Amino acid sequence: MISRISASPAAAEWPALLVGRAWRSAVLGRVASIGLFAVIAAWIVLSFRDYGISNDEPVQHTYGQLLLAWYASGFTDDRAFHYINLYLYGGLFDLIAAGLEPYVPLPLYEWRHLLSAGFGFVGLIGVWRLAKLLSGEKAGILAVLMLAFTGMYGGAMFTHTKDVPFAAAMAWSLYFITAxxxxxxxxxxxxxxxxxxxxxxxxxxLRVGGVFGVFYLVLTIAAATLVFRDIRLPLRVLPRLIAAAAVSFAITALAWPWSMLPPTNLFAAMGAFNNFTFDLSTLFNGKLVPIGQVPPTYMSEYLLIKLPEITLLGLFAALAMAGVSGVRLVLAHRTTQATQLHPRRLIGYLPLLLAVFVPIVFTLTDDPPLYNGIRHFLFVLPPVTVLAALGLQAAWRHLWRRSHVLGLGFATAALAIVTFNATTFLRLHPYEYVAYNQLVGGTAGAWGRFEGDYWSTSLREAALALRHSLEQEGHPPGRRYKVAVCAEDVQASTYLGPDFDMVDDWDAADFLMTARNTGCDDAPGLAYATVSRMGVPLATTLDMRLRHAPLETPLPAGKDTPGFDLNAPAVSLKDGGPQVAKAKP
Known part of the structure; x- marks a missing residue:
């Protein structure tokens, strides 16, 4: 019998051989990694100006300036320790943003978005390192590719300036715990x-939620002590952990001084976030629910419908492969052919599993107040994506060993799903974070049932559209328009230019700009322009000028008035005005 190695491969086998060799090539793997990060870096540089200002950014930047003032005053100006509730957050990002602002030749909010995307990019490197450590460079490439096309990370990393930097730091802490x-x-x-x-x-x-990382570490060391049956193990690692704790507390004290004055403030912050509530409702499955009354499944359900389809496939594959491995271990044990799994490999996966399941279990059991979907638990996305990448890789290897046809079929299906996710990501730009998967019918199916553009970042495009449209109308010299916004004024005024005055009274406004989100989607008026993606309206500009202009001809009084046509079609203002797909400054 002639072996497959010595025989010349048939023409039908060449594709499989090429795929196998490419997959095993360390050089191609490294080239692919470098190329992928180069493309992501280029995307950040080319697109960071496209993103609008989020609701929280003005106060966040003020918080950073107040922290700088505390240092500049010789630790006497403590306004940062009483500013709204932001003293309950770490100020690492805002300190950097405020401290470097005078030296960066960019408008303030564009600089903040670029910096936030930089944090997100560093987080992707951490994800690559973690997946590579656990299962090789190909797993790292898969994880980065999947996370980059996840709207709640790859799109949110420009505007979620608290959540994405924290997720990036947690991704690196998970990597170093595993290392x-x-x-x-x-x-x-x-x-x-x-x-x-x-x-x-x-x-x-950045956030007191960093204690999750400490919890993962303690649990893993405890588990390792049992697995290795080495009661001295904690004492052996203690000097290293003491050094790590000293570095950690030094950075925390620098970025979040309130937390260390005194250190018990850390526990006060934990308690505050676990029990805080205020007058705000969140959209969940078509109902407006007060944030203190959301069901325990709020975060886990949002996570399930916000993950891209490729990530869901990877998680399903990971579960299936875990089942296959369990069956193999049972059968091997019964036939006395068991091969022991190395304890280091077994313990190495534990931090990843803890990072996926502990936050979910926490929300299910503790039922904390939540809103804005998974925004506050966005740090779960990197470990979830790594686990999904490991599942895809394990399933492909399993199928490839059984049949090259099955392996290629699985890879082709996965590639098709990634392409679909990437297409959706690009079509939603720069509002990628509003994406939902097909479990709820995609973004269009989720609209009106779940949270949408809760940061109101679409107001940037609406403001630019209004400005350019009025310029084309040729408004009289010196004419100033009054604009009201159902959000923060700065989210529109930054882009409107000098011919507009922001007003609080909607009835006195010439135009009303609203994000089509909770509390802003029922304003009356004639639609002037709508910002939409994939058929979903994200923001609307309403023309209020007719409300202030006297009527030259009285309206018909009723059916007895000459000229009144009972059969005339109704006039709908809902779809009036130009539909603006995209506006550029």
């Missing part, structure tokens, strides 16, 4: 320990 535990039972390297301290310090310097 430490895979070295057990020997003490982790100083490099890994110090990296752990820096990453957890940065996470705490």
């Amino acid at each position: 430490c535990v895979v070295q057990l039972p020997v003490a982790p390297s100083w490099r890994a320990a110090l990296g752990l301290g820096v990453s957890i310090g940065c996470a705490l310097g």
Whole structure:
């Protein structure tokens, strides 16, 4: 019998051979990684100006300036410690944004969006490192590609200036936790320990939720002590952990001084976020629900419908492969052919699993007040995506070993789904974060049932459209228009130009700009322009000028008035005005 190795491959086998060799090539893998990050970096540089200002950015930037003032005053100007409720957050991002603002030749909010995207980019590198550590470079490429096309990360990283930097820091802390535990039972390297301290310090310097990373670490070391049956293991790693803790507290104190004055403020912040509530409702399955009354499944359900289809496929594949591996272990044990899984490999996956399931279990059991979908738990996306990438890779390898045809079919299906997700991502630009998957009929199916453009970032495009349309109308010299906004004035005024005055009284306004989100989607008026993507209206500009102009000819009084036609069609103002697909400054 002639072996397949010595025989000349048939023409039908060449595609499979080429795919197999390409997959195993370390050089091609590294080239693909570098190319992927180069494309993402180019996308950031080319598109960061497209994103509008989010609701929270003005106060966040003020918080950063107040933190700078505290340092500049010799620690006497403590306004930052009483500013709204932002003292309950770390100021790492806002400190950097405010501190470098005078030296960056960009408008303030464009600079903040570029900086936020930079944090997101660093987070993608952390995801690549984590997946590569667990399952090789190809897994890292898959994870980065999938997360980059996840609207709640790849699109949100420009505008979610609290959430994405925190998610990036948590991704790196998860990587360094894993890098430490895979070295057990020997003490982790100083490099890994110090990296752990820096990453957890940065996470705490952004949000108190960084304690999740500490929890993952403690649980994993406890599990490793049992798996290795080494009661001295915690003592062996203790010096490294003390050094990591010192670095972490130093960074936290620098970025979030309130938390260390005194250190018990950390616990006060935890309690505040676990019990805070205010007068706000969130849209959940077609109902407006007060944030203190959302069901325990709020976050997990939003996570399920916000994840791209390729990620859902990867999670299903991971579950299926876990089942296959379990069956194999049982059968091998019964036939006395069991092969022991190396403890380091077993423990190495534990931090990833904890990072996926602990936050979900926390929301299910503790039922904290939540709103804006998964925004506050966006840090779950990187580990979920890594787990999905590992599932896709394991399923492909399993099918490839059984049949090259099955393997190629699975890869083709996955590529088709990625292409669909990428197309949706690009069509929604720059509102990628409003994307939903097909479990609820996509973004169009979710509209009016779940949260949409809750940051009202579409007002940038609406403001530019209004400005350009009025310029084309040729308004009289010196004519100033009054504009009201169902959001923060700065979200529109930044882009309107000098011929507009912002007013609070909607009835006195010439134009009313509204984001089609909770509380802003029922305003009366004649539609002047609508910002939409994929058939979904995101923002509308209403023309209120007719309300202030006297009528030259009285309206017909009724059916007895000459000229009144009972059969005339009704006039709808809902779809009036130009439909604006995209406006550029």
